[in-house]
Every structure is written in C-alpha cells, then in structure tokens.
Amino acid sequence: MGKLRQNKYDIQELIQRDVYVxxxxxxxxxxERHHPNESRVQSLRLMxxxxxxxxxxxxxxxxxxxSKxxxxxxxxxxxxRLSKSMRELQRRWRNTVRIDEKLYAPDEMLDRAVLDNQGLEIGIIKELLKVKRTYRALRIKTRLNIQMQYGVDDYINIxxxxxxxxxxxxDEVVLSRGFDKVLQLPSFGQVNDDEADFESEC
Structure with a gap:
C-alpha cells in the first residue's frame, strides 16, 4: 500500500498494528491522545x-x-513501516516527559488539565520548560478559583x-499529592524562582 497521507487512516485503522524500522x-x-482539536494530536501511542x-x-x-x-x-x-532510522526514534524519545514509566511527547502534554490527587483542577498546561535539555517543569495557567484560594499567580510552574x-x-495529568502539599515542595520553590534558568521548548 502507498504512503499514509494526512487523514487517510484514522486511529481505528492503525490500532494494534505492529511497527517496524x-x-x-x-x-x-x-x-492516540483523546483531544477535541485533532491538530493537537500529532503522536500515536506505542507499546x-x-x-x-x-x-x-x-x-x-x-x-x-x-510521531505520525x-x-x-x-x-x-x-x-x-517507519520512514526514519532507530536513531531518529531514539532522538525523539529523549525529547519526552516521563510519567509513571510512560513517555509523552510535548504535543501530548499541551492543553491537558492538571489535577491534584484529591481531584482539584489546578489549571491547564501551556508550556514545557527544560533545564540542560531535560524537561523539569510544566507551565500552568491556573484556574481563577485556585488563584483566589491559594494566592498563586495566573501562571505557575509545576x-x-x-x-x-x-x-x-x-486528557488529564494528576499530581502525586494535594495542591497545598505541592506548594510546600522544595522543587516547587526552585522551578518558580525568578532566577531559574529555563529553556522554553514549546
């Protein structure tokens, strides 16, 4: 069969297929990611x-x-069949976020809701931040009720x-603890320090 052109195959036609290089x-x-905006869905999920x-x-x-x-x-x-070598796949896997022993590409993270472990929605992921080529934080646009209840800015880093x-x-990301406990983490203070040296990625 010929090349997979954009929108030629949907996920139901690709799911459970073996992938080879x-x-x-x-x-x-x-x-693949469940998102109402299909332009955001640039990656398939691979076991x-x-x-x-x-x-x-x-x-x-x-x-x-x-990547599609x-x-x-x-x-x-x-x-x-993929069009690139294993080295290209390896390079892309290095540019990911690891959550619960799973890797996620940047396009799979943007616009996800962030909740604490009690189900409280904190906000929406708007940017991924790197330090020395490794993702260290998510930039979150916080909900208004979170700003009022916890006294945080409209944008914070998690x-x-x-x-x-x-x-x-x-299409959610869940924190490991309650938001009040996250605010007390030393790592939270570090990634929200004005002198934090981030490389903005997306």
Missing amino acids: KDKKVGVIVG VEPTVAEEFMRKPADFAPL ELVHSIQANGSV PISALSKTRERL
Whole structure:
C-alpha cells in the first residue's frame, strides 16, 4: 500500500498494528491522545518492545510516543513501516516527559488539565520548560478559583517530579499529592524562582 497521507487512516485503522524500522519490530500501536482539536494530536501511542526500550531509551519505558510524520506506509502483511532510522526514534524519545514509566511527547502534554490527587483542577498546561535539555517543569495557567484560594499567580510552574499519572480518556495529568502539599515542595520553590534558568521548548 502507498504512503499514509494526512487523514487517510484514522486511529481505528492503525490500532494494534505492529511497527517496524526495516526488519526490527519496534512495538505495537495502541492508541492516540483523546483531544477535541485533532491538530493537537500529532503522536500515536506505542507499546514498545522490551528489547527496543532497553537498547534505545535512557531508562526503559513500556509506552512511548510515535510521531505520525514518521509513519511511512502499511505493508502487505498489515504492519506499519517507519520512514526514519532507530536513531531518529531514539532522538525523539529523549525529547519526552516521563510519567509513571510512560513517555509523552510535548504535543501530548499541551492543553491537558492538571489535577491534584484529591481531584482539584489546578489549571491547564501551556508550556514545557527544560533545564540542560531535560524537561523539569510544566507551565500552568491556573484556574481563577485556585488563584483566589491559594494566592498563586495566573501562571505557575509545576515540577515534573510532582506528577503521578495521566488519565488518558479525560486528557488529564494528576499530581502525586494535594495542591497545598505541592506548594510546600522544595522543587516547587526552585522551578518558580525568578532566577531559574529555563529553556522554553514549546
């Protein structure tokens, strides 16, 4: 079959297909982000082969993003072939956020709601911030009620280390503790310091 053109295949046609770079099986497509704005959905979700994760990730993860632009074609046997090498895939996996042993691309994080572990919605992710080429914080646009209740600014930074899990169906990120406890973390103070040396990524 020919190349996968934009909008030619939807996720239902790609899901559960094996993914290959040349003769190496990389993993299986298991879904994509649930977001009403399709232009935000630039990545597929991939369940990665353990041997591939061991070889091509700094720290192995079970799930990782697969950029749609890397998908080249569907083969006669039903598998998906990628257009780039494993080194390109490795490079992209380095540019991710790790949450609960899963890797997420920047496009999978933007505009997600952030909740604390009690279900309180803090705000929406607007930017990812790096220090020395590693993501260290999320820039959050806080809800008005959060600003009033906790006396925080309309934008705050949440350390990546304070994230616990994602809720894929609801497009949410959940913190590891209550927001009042997050505010007391030393890492929260560090990422909100005026002298924090961030490299804005997106």
